Amino acid sequence: MLTAVYVFLWASLLFYGLHLLAGRRWGAWGGAAGAAAAWLILTGELAVRGVAAGRWPLANRYEFGLCFLWALLGVYLLLEFATSERRWGGFGIAAALVVATMTLARPVEERAISPLTPALRSFWLPIHGLTAAIGYGACTLAGALALMELVRPGGERGAGWPPPERIEQGMGRAASLGFPWLTLSILTGGIWAEAAWGRYWGWDPKETWSLAVWLAYLLFFHLRAARGWRSCRLAGMLVAATALLLFGFAGFPALVRMVRLESLHGF
Amino acid sequence: MSALRQAWRFLGRMGVASSLLFLLLLVALLAALIPQLPPSIARDPARLAAWLTAAQERWGPVMVILHRWGLLTVYRFPFLAGLLSVLALSTLSCTLSRWRAAWRRALRRAAPPVEFPLSLSPLPADRLRSALRERGYRVRTASGEGTTHLEADRYPLSELATLATHLAVLLLVAACGLSGWLGWQAEVTVRAGEAVPVGGGADLWVRNDSFAIVHSPDGSVADYRAEVALLGGEQEVARGRVRVNHPLRFRGMAVYLWGFQDWEGGMSVTLKVVRDPGAGLALAGGLLLLLGVTASAYLPHRRICARLEPERTLLAVRSSGRDDAAAAELEALVRELGEC
DSSP states (O other): OHHHHHHHHHHHHHHHHHHHHHOOHHHHHHHHHHHHHHHHHHHHHHHHHHHHHTSOSOSSHHHHHHHHHHHHHHHHHHHHHHHOOOTTHHHHHHHHHHHHHHHHTSOGGGGSOOOOOGGGOSTHHHHHHHHHHHHHHHHHHHHHHHHHHHHOOOGGGGTTSOOHHHHHHHHHHHHHHHHHHHHHHHHHHHHHHHHHHSOSOOOOHHHHHHHHHHHHHHHHHHHHHHSOOOHHHHHHHHHHHHHHHHIIIIIHHHHHHHTTOOOSOOO | OHHHHHHHHHHTSHHHHHHHHHHHHHHHHHHHHSOOOOHHHHTOHHHHHHHHHHHHHHHOTHHHHHHHTTTTOGGGOHHHHHHHHHHHHHHHHHHHHHHHHHHHHHTTOSOOOSOOOEEESOOOHHHHHHHHHHTTOEEEEEEETTEEEEEEEESGGGGGHHHHHHHHHHHHHHHHHHHHHHOEEEEEEEOBTOEEEOOTTOOOEEEEEEEEEEEOTTSSEEEEEEEEEEEETTEEEEEEEEETTBOEEETTEEEEEEEEEEETTEEEEEEEEEEOTTHHHHHHHHHHHHHHHHHHHHSOOEEEEEEEOSSOEEEEEEESSOOTTHHHHHHHHHHHTTOO
């Protein structure tokens, strides 16, 4: 199923690319149709997986990756619908492809539906996992739009691109949408940690990395409101925050294993 | 006195808060990338020595240097305590200097705008009023000398969201302090049928009545269950089943299932006994933070002001913070009124 999603995402990227770079109007509709098809297939895949497993599909990093991708595409489609802006579709879908690739790169055994370990049998698993997925999705989309702001060509070559203020608005809206979900995921994680391990905060590497990601996005909002940071500097800050977020999802667990850090978190 | 006041004002500047947040971010990255000593081990010299020996075997002699510099216990790092204290002061200063203005805006008593960036052809006041009401705005109008002034507000109370967020930061810092100073935890290993003192100054014993591993039909482990009792002197004061994610709670204390071992006479369990007086405050701070952040992001206060003159209509929108959708809403309103 993820292969079909992958194909639709590539097709969507191609169409959105034609819309942005060659000014083809039909490219925007093709891109949106591809993204919507990928989102619908993912929704079906997650529902089937959840029913077959008898639990929320959030038991390992492959399943979390599917939810992350689902949330990212959902937030992107919502933003496109709310703003009627399709020129940033290529960057949104490129971010989705990065997450899809990270998810596809997970070991094959994670794709098999397995029962939950006792540690994950908790009321808080779906709440903590889903809120994190939505927060990750929206904040990654914000980072993708920030990257668009950074690479936007100047002068006549950037004539077909959305103006910098428009992109800044888009990244601000996506980050504003995602930040409360990131906050909620840390809060629910703390409540779950208190019920499971006897402390709401334990300086576990995964927890501390999540705090670093949250602080990076908080800093983005602070710099934007307080210091009047705009365009490239602000976008650079957001790209750095998103790099931390994506590394926390894909790279950090590998680093924890590689340097043998001690973590109570499975992923 | 003047220097103190200047320092207090300096602390309240948002640029200072941003710098403190950046430093906190660096500390968090450091703490995530360097192995941190669990507090229970850091407090016990024998276990600390064993942990350090194992850590040196795993990561090399650099661990001794990191330990000497205090980087294995960032949570006890004087720099972190200082940083959190300054952040708390900065938050307090910022809050105290801005709460009056935020309160005025929340009560919709702020002065009307002096500039109206949008000029349209004349509009009937009733039409504009009903369009704004449909969008959830509360509208007030005042007329005089052929001109109608209209002020429309939506979600004015979210002006207090920043105050809520700042108060939450103060509560969270206080919770960290309370947990660190007054909280304690201990790990005890108890054989089946035996009782041991829980430690931490509590006059309580914990008894392991039984332990079982429950399997699913496919053979995987479904649950670990320990039946334990808390004893105060000779008397049993609490009893219950302790499972992963389900501790036994008793008067501000909680008993967690932390591990199990095979033993000749059966199974022994390792239980973690915790008292954390800061947990409730941390939860309150977390909820308040969520409320503030959500209100800021999803329900920003917007005020649309209009001056309806005989020959034109002037419009302005003002919003709390950086509201990326405010201009879009004004554009949509203008489109709806048929002005595009």
